[in-house]
Amino acid sequence: MYRRGGAFTRGFRVISGAVLITWLVLPLIPLGIWSFARGWYFPDLLPRNWSLKAWEYTFSDTAGVIECLWLTIFISLAATILSIIVGVPAGRALGLYRFRGKELVELMILAPTIVPGIAVVLGIHSVFITLGLNNTVTGVIVVHLIPTLPYMVLVMSGIFANYDPSFEAQARSLGASALKTFWYITIPAIMPGIIVGGLFAFLVSWSQYILTLLIGGGKVVTLPLLLFNFATSSRNDITGAIGMIYILPGILILLMTARHLSGRSSAVGGFGTI
């Protein structure tokens, strides 16, 4: 996008890169150091003693971190799969078709990214009581869909805005059933969107705190909740170790998809018009 350009755009790129690193990478360094520290006090620049104690504890049976990690992975995967199942048809409708009330639907889908989760979740909490979903893993998965779906739908509608449905008509005409057409024609065409949207959904679910806390009612403990427990109990070394595990998917996903997220073949097109 900004491959060519004057000194201004070049300067802007350097500054934005610096800001990005200051905000995203620098805060992680002390966290990483903490996980190997044994006594790190002001005004020392580095800890006096190094240790693997925090990591040993993190991977021990008594800590429950591993159990919690599996649960978090399960919840995030489930929320991702559900987001794909709902987001693909929704994205298709918004990206491909014009219909009455489309702007309203777009707004409703985007709303959760604007309205604070805590405002919504109190209402959901009372609805979930009648459904018996509070304090259950199912309830947590369902409530995670509120923040994950907008990303999925946004990405998919961008994909479908550049999608030619005539390929499907051609496949039908050549003898493919509706299901086979979806499998052989549609899926390969929208795969980049499913991957990018799915990764977004996974990360958003992975990092949910408030929604999990309120709907899970303390019975469903995911990694962010555990992390928060340790962070507030002044165990900086264990917080550091869990924090490292916690940010791992984000870094992996970023490395895997950096190519898809920028440049000409960007899969993130939003609603195509935004």
Next chain:
Amino acid sequence: MTQVSLRDLTKVYQGEFEPSLDRLSLEIDSGELAALLGPSGCGKTTTMKMIAGLLEPTSGDVQFDGRSILHEKPEKRGVVMVFQNYLLFPYMSVAENIGFGLKMRKVGKLETSRRVGEMLDLVKLPDLGNRRPSELSGGQQQRVALARALIVEPDVLLLDEPLSNLDAHLRFEMRDLIRGLQQELGITTIFVTHDQEEAVVLADKVALILDGRLKQYAGAEEFYNRPVDEATARFFGGQNFVAGSSDGSRFESALGSLDLPEGAASGKGKLTFRPENVRIGDSASATNRMTASLAEKLFMGTQTRLKLRIGGELIDAIANPNEVAEFSKGDEIEISLPPSSLWVLAN
């Protein structure tokens, strides 16, 4: 071999009042190559999609061999449509594209690869099976699209503007290929085009559709010599329309009193004749002789276009450049209109 009938086929798109296609009735005989001809937006692609099952008609019926197929799903109709932009699946090789229809019919791998090979030979692309569609030229892509349609041995083949995306020299090659394959395989074929020349050179019969209505359905020559009305004649390059009245044997107009062929319509109307049928030069024995003054002369290489003024009427003529070389603007020229070339459009 399948005979296709369209019965009062009508399509009104949602939110529109005017039908895009208005009560189209056509019979396309088994093994025939028919053209749906009309300007863009006249409803011809709509018709095609309704035959293919990709669009639901508002009313009317599509019948194959007298049996309605409207309730059949597109993949069960035995119809294959080849789209204008070919729509080769980009994630598949050329061979996989061609074999797609067989894969959907659960034909075995060996059999599929044998028949794909045959098809590649048939469309004269024997060595391109492993290429990606994006590596092919437009003409090659079209051949692949054609092979992909023919491999499933459809009862009815639909082609959307088959020649319009091709260069001039490729068009003739492709026309011969389509015509040859169609004759060889005897598949009832319908194609749409906006180009009257394309319709004429390719089709056995042409259906002219203007504003969603069928104007005329006939062999190509009929459109030149016996058009049903002025709009039809104009679509086929007709230029000369002279108002007057006919009594069935003579036509009275600004051109004078002209002899008509047998069976001409009578009453008030318009006389029409093709520019290329205007005879130039003095021939004492000719009927319908008259003197015209040359108002304009345009040399076009293989032919020369003339505008002639006769009794206040301006008529178009096309002549052999050598025949009219001696004439220049303002000259008086003897011309004649052979009765067999005249056609009366009654009001």
